[in-house]
Amino acid sequence: MSEILRVEDLRVYYHLPQGVVKAVDGVSFSLNRGEILGVAGESGSGKSTLALALAGLLRPPAVIESGRIIFNGLDLTRLGEGEWRRLRGRKISMVFQDPSTYLNPVYTSGFQVAEVYEAHRGGRISRYMDLVKDLYRKVKMADPERRVHSYPHQMSGGMKQRVLISMAIAEKPDLIIADEPTSALDVTIQAEIIELLREIRAETGSSIIFITHDLALLLEIADRIMIMYAGKIVELGRSSEIREKPLHPYTRGLLSVLKPERKQKLASIPGSIPSLIDPPKGCRFHPRCPMAMPECSRIEPKTIKVNGRIVSCLLYEG
Amino acid sequence: MSLVNYVIYRLSQAFITFLGASLLIFLFVRLLPGDPARLIAGPEALEEDIQMIRAQLGLDRPLYEQFATYMVSLLKGDLGTSIKYSTPVLDEILARLPYTLVLAFTAEALAVAAAVPLGILAALKPRSLVSQLVSVLAVVGASLPVFWTGLMLIFIFSVELKLLPSSGSGSPKHLILPSVTLAFFLIGNLARITRAAVMESLASNHVVTARAKGLSLGKILTRHVLRNSLIPILTVASVQLGALLGGAVVTETVFAWPGIGSLLIDSLFFRDYPLAQGVIMFTVGAFILINIVTDILYALVDPRVREVLWKTV
Structure with a gap:
């Protein structure tokens, strides 16, 4: 590979x-x-x-x-x-978390997808509408012909995510x-x-x-x-x-x-993620770690390979 | 089609607003202390003469009767006759209207042309000198009285430099000082609103998407930042324009500009009821019209507004 x-x-x-x-x-x-x-x-x-x-x-x-x-x-x-x-x-393209806020409310979805082609191939937006419809079919958007003319607020969350995915895959x-x-x-x-x-x-x-x-x-x-x-x-x-x-x-x-486990209550890892301004010394997870050893608060673990896998923990060092 | 329906709907609504406003204006103008008949007759006049003039003007009849007469002629398109000039009120307003229109649109255009680019630059570089300039302008522009700015400009450009006429009208040169005075008053606020709106758009997630697509900076700014910032800018600019169309009373007085504003002052000093009513009615009408135009512009900018507005019909 x-x-x-x-x-x-x-x-x-x-x-x-x-x-x-x-x-x-x-x-x-x-x-x-x-x-x-x-x-x-x-x-x-x-x-x-x-x-x-x-x-x-x-x-x-x-x-x-x-x-x-x-x-x-x-x-x-x-x-x-x-x-x-x-x-x-x-x-390199990106698909974002919240499709509602990552689309511009004042343009049709088709326009916003076609912008990807416009940005990289030039020419007028309208030239690319057929390609956008193809993309919509590929991402299994219901009724692509109509949806290219829809504004984001007229679409469901799932549809909007399909719009964002269409943008992301447009140029393969x-x-x-x-x-x-x-x-x-x-x-x-x-x-x-x-x-x-x-x-x-x-x-x-x-x-x-x-x-x-x-x-x-x-x-x-x-x-x-x-x-x-x-x-x-x-x-x-x-x-x-x-x-x-x-x-x-x-x-x-x-x-x-x-x-x-069956009898257990809803499980969770105690504690919460530390401040990244002033992270804990040694291993950053040690304050929450059930297997923490005294040296974990002093020595920062190196990234080591164990059977082709990567882990960063003192348990596997030395 | 929905646009046409919407305009018809709004105009019919405006008609009702207009009727209500005319009643209020009729009453408020008459609440002013003083008597037009006494002013016409002069300080030495006999009481009989004053009564006679009052009867001529119809001011001796009960208020409701005067109002009914006024409304009937208003619906016929007749705003009445000016007490001071003895000419139809409508003619007086139409004679002044071009001056007010020219001044209002020039001042607002100047303000927009200066404030919007300033606001955009300030938003793009929030810690720059431009951004600080916008903050200063917003305070200074709005707190300096218009008459003071006007007098300073007259002092510099008319008295000292002898470049521009200090008052009157008749040439494009006469327009410069009053419109700059007004624009200076408007720029700060408009630039501040523009900066805030553009900063908000810049920070929105859809701009990240636009960058992720590989769009050029220019397209990101015009399509995905500016267009989304237009609504607050339109709002402020249209309110400003509405106020200017009602006559920039102080500025017109300082520069002896023969617009609606100075006509209003004139009519009020003389207790010229029909003329004052007419001018104020005109102001109300201008505001209503600008509101309708602004709402339509919102709808053009934002499809969500379009949907809501068209549905109200």
Whole structure:
């Protein structure tokens, strides 16, 4: 399998008056062509910041401090806005969480999708309406002929997400980043959207980075899963491996929340995600970790490989 | 078709508003202390003469009777005869109207042309000098009295530099100082509203989508930021224009500009009831009309408004 994306020691910091928020703090991973990589983590784990960094959509006060993002041999952290503009929507595209607010209320859905073609191929918007209708058929939009003329407020949440997906796949990009694409939708629509993303991958060979807090969803759809905690990767492995044999205590916690023992009450991991301005010393998870050892509060765990998997925990070091 | 229906609906509504307004105006004008008959007759006049003039003007009859007469002729399109000039009120208003229209539209156009670009620049660079200038203009422009700005401009450009006429009308040159005076008063507020609206649009999620598509900065700004910021800008600009059409009373007085505003002052000083009523009725009409036009512009900008408005018909 050929590698399409390699992220090396990426750090994205928000420079706020209260201090520096280290939202992504030394993240490395790679992605193969046609692969679906799931990224899981709680709110505040840095997963959405990672998504925006990969799509070149960070805005001040967020800054890439260091690290490299190698996409098709090109270091994206060195690109200027003009080069990014030609890349975005054509080679790298994004699907966002809340389809209602990510569409402009004053234009028809068809116009907004056709803008992708206009941006990269030029010419008039109206020239691309037939292509948009084809896209709508591909994403299984009901009544594509009529829907290209609909405004966002005339469409349901599921339809609007299909509009955003149409934009994302219009130019058959190499990489689609989906940030919580189903969280705002109800469960049946959720399942349809997931199925749709799978079909798109099969048809176009696009790689997909699927970001969600819903680990159960990832276990179903992703080839590999990356677990993030407080701006760092704590574990990365094949979905089946993560499911069968989670290594990191945090991953185990997430899984136990999914599959509670019969007699147990609703399970949860005690505590909450730490401040990223002043993260705990040593392992960032140690204050909440059921298996914490004295040295966990002193020594920051290295990222190590265990049978081809990646984990960052002192239990597996030395 | 729905646009036509909507306009008909709004105009019929406006007619009712107009009738209500005419009653209020009729009463309020008569609440003014003073008596037109006494003013016409002069300070030395005999009481009989005053009574005679009052009878001529119909002011001796009971109020409801005067109102009925007034309304009947109003519905016929007759605004009555000016007490002071003895000419039809409508003629007086029509003679002044072009001046007010020219001044109001020029001032508002100047304000929009300066304030909207300023507001956009300020929104794009919130910590820049332009942004601070907008904040200062908003306070200064709105707090400096128009007559003071006007006098300063006259002092600089007419008295010292001798570039522009200080008062009167007749040439485009005469228009410059009064319209700049008014525009200066309007710019700050309009620029501040523009900045706020553009900043809000800039921060909205659909702009992130626009960037993610690979759209150029120019298209992002015009299509996805400016168009979405238009409604608050339209609102403020139309209220400003409405107020100007009612006559910029102080500015017209300072520059001896023969518009509706100075006509109103004139008619009120002379207790010229028909003329004052006519001018105020005209102001009400201008406001109603501008409101309708503004609502239609909203509908053109935002499809959600369109749907709601057309449904009210």
